[in-house]
Amino acid sequence: MQISAFVDGELPENESQLLLRRLSQDAAMRQQVAQYLEIGRLIRRDKDIPGVDGLRSRIAAALGQEPVEVAIEPPAVGSALMTPASGIAVAATVAAVALIGLSQLGGPAIGNVPDDAVAIDLAPAYTEPTPEQVLANSPTARLIEYSRRHDSSSPDLASNGILSRMVTFELSEGRLVEIEPDPHLLPVDDETTPAERDRDDAARSE
């Protein structure tokens, strides 16, 4: 999920730096990135891979360079390029291997998918509706009542809360009983000023 956050640009800066360094040293993680982006593309049925342009730009920005696709072989383990003291050299290598991982996408198959990769159902039974589908039906009185009962049933998890009550008055009219006004909301008598009420409040709080 850290990879997911990184692709979406929501990983904190310090964690992004650490992740890039880990990518340079972890082939399995690089494969995971490639698979993750492929899964996302297939689920969304996008031809363009979401987040790729932004990812390349962020890597390039870290290097202070223009985004360039360069096919560079990953350095061998133990190479001088992989030592922590290499600084920018490490960052450049990480950027290159990240781009390699991304360049493997787009084809019909990912060449080096591990044998134990989880099979992905590419034909989900349910899909997110379009705005037109959602707005095709106006909420009926019964549906609005269901929404109110949903809010009331799980107050700790309630969604619209009190602000949604404003639109449900019409539904309540058949079940309303007239009551006496609440004295707390009626105008206070002229002998009590707001400042005096504030002092009274403070005294009660002590």
Next chain:
Amino acid sequence: MQQIQRKIGPSIAPALAASCMLWAIPGMAQQSSPDEWLDRMSTAVTSTNYEGTVIRRQRGESEALKVAHKIVAGIVTERLASQEGDGLEIIRIGDEVHCILPDRKSVLVEPWNNQSTLFTALPRSEASNTPHYDLSLIREGRIAGRSAIMLAIRPHDEYRFGHRIWLDKQSAFPLQTSLVDTNGDVIEEIKFADIKFGDNIAATALDTSIVLDSFTWYRETDRYETLDVETNWDCDDLPAGFHAISMKTEMASDADSTTTHIVYSDGIASVSVFIAETSGEESDGWALVGTSNSYTAEIDGFQVTAVGEVPGVTVQRIASSMRRQ
């Protein structure tokens, strides 16, 4: 930087510079964990006295509200006043809310639980234990003129919405909260344009500005008789992490039929499923009620409706896979 290179050597200086960047955001390394921020937020929402202006945005439409919250002798008093339209006001005193509707010259009194009237949609501190979301601190910034830090709650799949919460660095009070969909678009946002904390919240900030002399006061009668029951309805294809947290049968006082009401939750999001005999009046498919999606399907002669603040695909999946066991 050049001076450092002369003393230490060119190959190490960039590494040191990169290391320093890890601490570039002031104080980030010493911040509390996301869990701790969430805990502090939960406390701040209920215990902070504040007054301010809130901009509430929902699916592209905005509304300004004047808000105030004060605790006196253990009793919470809150006021939300719409600055637009008919000027609706909500005043909460303890466990009752008063919905003041100027256009109808009416006040509707309803019972209320112990949560904030403004922040009912915030994840609780238990969200850190939910395996289907990630919690992370993203960056610092300024909201309503105050230093703030952004907490992101990211779902692991497309069946849940995410949350983005900007917390006041000093008090962990939520200065801005956003509910975001799977595309990162904001569904609902509550943002303080200005805010004042402290005990010196004036009494007038909590008083209604509307003269109620000629208003009629109402209370809603209990419409439903509710029983906790075991039901033979269940969902065959719940999204991962969702489980039933309550089952009820509800009978309206003015109806002959009952409705089965099951609530499913993953710890942050919740979905209600209502199962009633088919009336022939409802159409199948999706609908939108505020920020909640709903989906209705007919199953075995029953009308099954799922509603909740989750993506449309989630309510469709749950409603469509309800079965009598």
